[in-house]
Amino acid sequence: MEEKMSEENSEEVKVLEAQIQRLQAEVAMLQQQQQDNHKDMTIHFRDKCKDALLYICGKRHNGRKEEVLSKLKEEVDELEEDLQRQTKMNGISLNSCTTKTLQSSGSKLVQQLCVSGHCSELVFQVEFQLSENKESHERMISGLNVVMDFSDLQNFSSFLSGVEESKDLLLFFRTLRAFSDRCDDRRRTFQHFQEKYPSVVSLPGGCRSEVMTLHHPELPGCVLLVHWSVEVSREGDVTPKIDLLTKIPERARQMFPSLAAGGAAEAFQSLLRILGPEAAVESIIRAVSLSQDT
C-alpha cells in the first residue's frame, strides 16, 4: 500500500521536475528577449511609472486604477514643469531623445543616444556613445556625430569637425546657444530698422539673412550694404562682424567726386567701436535718408 503511494509520489516528482525545467527555459528565453528589446530602445521605469507598470502586469492590485492613474498624472505634470524650466534655461528645445543600451556588464554601462532638437531656428541632431563606470560614476563620451541644417553649416563647418574630434558635447551646445543669440540680435536689429525706416531699409534675403540694404530715396543706384555676419572659430568663439559696403554708380562718382566712397567703410568701423552696432547702423540710415524726422 505504502509502496504504491511512494510510487505515485515519485511519478509526481518527475512530472513536476520536468515542468520546472520547461518553465526555466521559458523564463531564460523571455530574459533574452527583454535584453534584446532593451538594446533596441532603452526605457527606464521609475517612480510612479514603475507603479503603473506593476499595475498593468497584474502584480499589484491594492491600488485602484484611478489612484494609479492620478498619481502618475501628478508626477507627469511635475516633470513637464521641470522640462519647461530646463528648456528655458538652456535655450534648447528637444524634439526626441532615444537611448539604446549597447553593453551593460558588471561595472560598465554603454549607451548610444540620439538627441534632436532646435535652438531658436537652428535645428540639430546629435548622436554619441555614453560610457559610465557604475562604481566611480565616471562618464565619458565617444563617437560624437553632429548634424545640422545645411544652410547654417557654412559658418559652422570647421567648428563642427573640431568639436566631433575633441568630443566636446558641452562646447557644441554652448557655442550653438551663443551663435543663436548673436543671430537673434541681428534679426531683431534688422527688423526694427526695417519697420522704422521702411523707405530706406530693405532686407532682400529676409530678416534672417546677413544683409541689409539702404537705398537713398532720391539717388537711385546708390546703395549701402550692411553686411552682418556671425563667425564661429574652430575653438567655438562667436564673433559678430559688421561691415559697410557701398555701391555707387560710376556716373554719381563722376558728378560728385567728393563722395569718399572708400572712407565710408572705415568711418563705419569707428562708429561701431564708439556707438555699438545698433546706434552705428542707425546713424548710417539717418545719414542716407537725410531726414530730420525719426
Add this chain to the structure above:
Amino acid sequence: MQGASTKGVLSHLNLLEVQARSRKVQPQQQQQQQSRVKELKVKVEELKQQRDLMRAEIQTHQNLQKLRKSMDKRCAHEEDEEMDEDSENSQLLRLMARHTQLKDFLHAHHLIGGYDIVKTRQGLCVSLATAYEGTYLDAYNLEIDLKPTLRIRRHNIPPFIPLNSLAEQSNMKTDIRAFLDTLSQHLNAFASRKQQLKLVKELFHESVEVMESNVLCSILVLMFTLPIEKNTAVLCTLNYTDHTKYLPTRVLFECEDKELPDSPQWKKNCSLLMETPVHKALITMKKMGNIA
C-alpha cells in the same frame, strides 16, 4: 522437534521485527516525498508567476516603444485626439510613455551641459557641468535667490574664479543666461587646463618636471631635458592670461645655451605649444626627439 519449531518461531519473530521496522521507516520516506512534492509545486508556481510577469512587461515595453516612436515623430507635444487603441490601459500607457520621454529629455539636458536647474524654496539651484575631451569632470553649483532681488546665496565655485565681478560684468540681475554662459566658459577652461596638467604629470612623470603651477592653472613652468646632452635642461614657461581659454597666450623657453630658443626646431616647438594642448604638444615633441 522442539528445535525446528523454535527456529520457525524465531524466524517468524525476525520477520515480524523487520516488517515493523520497515513500517516505521516508510512513513518518514513518504513524508519526505510529500514535502518534496510541496516544494516543487511551490517552485512551479513561482516560475509561472515570473514568466507571466515577464510576458506582461515585454508586452508593455513593446506598446510603449510604439507609442514613443510615434511621439518622437510628432515632434511637439500635441493633444492626443485619437484614441486608436481601445485597450482598457491605453490612457495609462500614454501617460507612461510621456513619463519615460520626459525623463529621457531631462537626462539629455543634463548631458548636454546646459544648466541643470532645480527649483528651491526661494529660487533656483543651478549646476554647471565641465568636461574635457569627452570626459565629464567636476560640476559646480550655485544657489540663487530670486526674491527680493537676484543674488547668489551659496556656491561651491573655487575662490580664484572671480564670481562677483563676472556677475557684475554680465548683468546677472537682468540676464542670468549671459552670466551663466561666461561663468561656464571660465569653469570649463579651468577644468581643461587642470586636466591637461594632470595628464602631463601622468604621461611624463619621468622625463618632464613640473617646476611651478598655480591653483588656477594659469601659469605652468616645466623643465625638459634634452635627449642627447643629458646635462642641458630647458625651462619652459606657459602663461595662460586669458582665463576663458585652454591654450596659453605666451610660451617662453630659457636655456643655458642661449642660441637654443631661437633655433628653428624650438621656434616650431613654441608654436606647437601655443596651438595644441600641452600634453599633446609634449607627445609630439618627444616623438620628434626634441625632449627626452
